[in-house]
Amino acid sequence: MPNLRLARRxxxxxxxxxxxxxxxxxxxxxxxxxxxxxTAGEPDFETPMAIRQAAIDALQKGGVxxxxxxxxxxxxxxxxxxxxxxxxxxxxxxxxxxxLSCGAKHSIFxxxxxxxxDGDEVIVPAPHWVSYPEMIRFFGGTPVVVDTSKTGFVxxxxxLKAAITxxxxxxxxNSPGNPxxxxxxxxxxxxIAAALQGTDIAVISDEIYEKLVYDGAHVSFAGLxxxxxxxxxxxxxxxxxxxxTGWRIGYSAGPVAVIKAMNALxxxxxxxxxxxxxxxxxxxxAQDPQELPSWRKQYAARRDRMVSGLNAAKGAKCxxxxxxxxxxxxxxxxxxxxxxxxxxxxxxxxxxxxxxNALVGGVPGSEFGAPGFVRFxxxxxxxxxxxxxxxxxxxxxxxx
Ligand SMILES: Cc1ncc(COP(=O)(O)O)c(C=O)c1O
Numbered sequence: 001m002p003n004l005r006l007a008r009r010x011x012x013x014x015x016x017x018x019x020x021x022x023x024x025x026x027x028x029x030x031x032x033x034x035x036x037x038x039t040a041g042e043p044d045f046e047t048p049m050a051i052r053q054a055a056i057d058a059l060q061k062g063g064v065x066x067x068x069x070x071x072x073x074x075x076x077x078x079x080x081x082x083x084x085x086x087x088x089x090x091x092x093x094x095x096x097x098x099x100l101s102c103g104a105k106h107s108i109f110x111x112x113x114x115x116x117x118d119g120d121e122v123i124v125p126a127p128h129w130v131s132y133p134e135m136i137r138f139f140g141g142t143p144v145v146v147d148t149s150k151t152g153f154v155x156x157x158x159x160l161k162a163a164i165t166x167x168x169x170x171x172x173x174n175s176p177g178n179p180x181x182x183x184x185x186x187x188x189x190x191x192i193a194a195a196l197q198g199t200d201i202a203v204i205s206d207e208i209y210e211k212l213v214y215d216g217a218h219v220s221f222a223g224l225x226x227x228x229x230x231x232x233x234x235x236x237x238x239x240x241x242x243x244x245t246g247w248r249i250g251y252s253a254g255p256v257a258v259i260k261a262m263n264a265l266x267x268x269x270x271x272x273x274x275x276x277x278x279x280x281x282x283x284x285x286a287q288d289p290q291e292l293p294s295w296r297k298q299y300a301a302r303r304d305r306m307v308s309g310l311n312a313a314k315g316a317k318c319x320x321x322x323x324x325x326x327x328x329x330x331x332x333x334x335x336x337x338x339x340x341x342x343x344x345x346x347x348x349x350x351x352x353x354x355x356x357n358a359l360v361g362g363v364p365g366s367e368f369g370a371p372g373f374v375r376f377x378x379x380x381x382x383x384x385x386x387x388x389x390x391x392x393x394x395x396x397x398x399x400x
Contacts, residue, residue, distance in 0.1 A: 012137040017367040018130055021351070025361035036388045037361040038376040041178060043243040043325070047280075048291050051242060054283035055276050065279060069272040071263055073100030073251075077278045080285040081251050088210070089220040091234065093253040099262050100281075102273045104208045104237035104250030106266075109135050111204050111233045111252060112170070114261035116141035120169040125155040126369030127328065129178045129206070133369075141169070145369050153182035153319070153328075157195040170202045173221050176209035179368045179375035180328045181303075181321025183216045186224075193221065193228040202258070203232040208250075211241035211292060214300040215322040222254075233258055240324075241292070242284045247277040299325050302378040302385055309389030313396040325379040328365070332372035337399040344399075347371055358395040360388050 018041065025037035058065040064074075072078060078095045085091040101107040108131070116122060118140035124132050126145045133143035146163050148155050160171070173192070175184035196203070205221035222232040237250035252262065272278070303320070306327045310318040315333035337344055339357060344350050347364040351374060354360050365373025378385060 009138055009140070013134040016130055016134075018363050021355075021361060021363050025355060028355065033359060034387075035355070035359050035361055036380070036384045036391070038378065038380055038384075038388055039361040039363055040379075041240075041326070041377055042245045042379060043240060043295070044379045044381065045243040045291065045295055047243050047247070048284075048289035050289060051244070051280050051283045055280040058276060058279040065275050067275060069275050069278060071267045071272055072098065072259075073272060074275070074278050074282075077282050077285075080282050081253065084285045085234070085253060089234075090223050091220060091229070091253070094256075096256050097259050098251060098253045099259050099266065100249060100251045100273050100278060101262075101266060102250070102270050103239065103248045104206065104235050105131060106248075106270070106273075107235045107237065107250040107252040107262075108132070108204060108206060110262035110265050111235065111254075111258070112136055112141070113139055113265050114258055115170050115202050115233075117169070119167060121165060121167040122170040122172065123160065123163050123168060123201075124172050124369075125159075125174075127153065127177070127179050127365065127373065128172070128369050129174060130367050132172050142167075144168070147369070149330075149370055149373075153177065153180040154184050154188050155192060156188075157191040160192055160195050164199065164201070168199075168201050170204065171196070172204050172206065174206040175219065176213060176321070176323025178209065178324055179326050179363070179365070179370075179373075180319075181209075181324040181326045183213055183322035184219065185216060186219045189219050189221055190224055193224045196231065197227055201231065203228070205232050205234050207234060207236045208240050209324040210236060211288070212296065212299060212325060213323040214296065214303065215320075218323075230255060233262075238281050238284050242289060243295075244280070244284065247274075247280055249273055249277050249281045299378065302380070302382070303327065305382075305385055305389065306376065306378045309385075310392065313389075313393045315396055315399070316392070326375050326377050328370070328373050328375050330373050334396070334399055335372055339395065339399055347374055350374065354392075354395065358391045360391050360395075 022039040029035045112135045116139045120141045122136045136143045222229045233254035238244040318329035351364045362374040362376045
């Protein structure tokens with residue numbers, strides 16, 4: 001038998017915990033267990049019909065839909081992205097500053113690949129999306145994780161300055177954020193932008209939850225100042241805003257040299273994202289679907305129910321997030337307690353026990369750099385949310 005050696009770079013990364021837990025919850029469901037899976041970061045709504053129809057029409061017409069497009073995407077779709085940035089964010093980007101990719105995850109992968117060398121440091125405010133540190137490590141960089149759990153899940157200029165070293169290449173900004181749902185205000189982002197002035201640090205501003213803001217307003221980092229614009233790669237996509245997770249379209253915009261490098265990387269991996277998905281994106285970006293305001297209202301109502309339901313569970317503390325579709329309760333008071341015979345020694349055990357005994361799926365906070373917390377997605381039906389709250393409150397009352 002040949003001894004197939006794996007590359008060291010893959011040894012540095014872990015598979016996505018969120019996807020693994022989602023699969024586990026699904027498997028238990030398939031076995032007939034009445035699981036409420038609040039694990040996935042995925043809208044529970046259908047992609048709007050008008051968007052699906054644009055894809056259906058293109059498929060029926062044939063021709064370009066079955067062909068490659070330029071690596072960066074079809075010129076019409078690039079223009080639609082530029083129009084979106086101008087309309088929604090007041091940002092001006094030329095076509096050569098824009099790249100479409102196979103999901104925002106791919107956009108971020110390309111951006112980190114284009115910017116991070118062996119030994120470079122990247123500042124990642126925690127709690128953070130699971131993939132940032134893994135991608136950074138894959139490309140040989142070191143994630144410098146900065147805890148924001150004591151500052152309202154917002155990075156302060158002071159924390160940022162303390163984390164910067166001569167090796168710092170990049171800062172990740174993610175507002176509204178996954179897993180916290182925190183929305184960073186304009187002044188908070190201004191403080192960060194000011195602290196970066198005079199440095200050569202790039203910023204990836206991951207704005208994938210932009211359309212899901214319930215309190216406050218979305219702020220694009222690149223729009224803060226000319227200096228911020230010149231150092232920022234703005235990333236967004238259709239997955240969360242338009243219930244299009246399966247279509248796999250993300251896009252990035254930024255300095256020409258960085259986008260060009262990202263394009264080169266993509267040209268040797270996926271080439272263009274699927275043409276039919278680009279055509280659907282053209283429809284989605286032309287105008288926000290009419291369903292969006294109603295979705296936002298439903299998400300906000302679910303958030304309120306989750307937050308008050310969790311705060312009514314003994315020992316749980318849950319901040320009210322301004323955006324995205326996650327709540328991120330602090331369950332540290334539950335750690336060290338027992339449920340039946342089982343000792344809850346950490347948030348991973350807690351999620352195991354919650355899934356097996358309370359039949360509620362959540363993702364351990366330690367996966368996001370925040371031990372003691374658990375992420376629940378409230379992109380779920382009202383019935384599921386009611387069940388989850390009841391079960392979590394009952395679970396809390398059974399702890400000893
Ligand atoms: C913060 C954040 N960025 C990026 C992504 C990736 O989105 P996409 O589905 O477009 O790849 C996600 C998805 O979970 C996310 O939560």
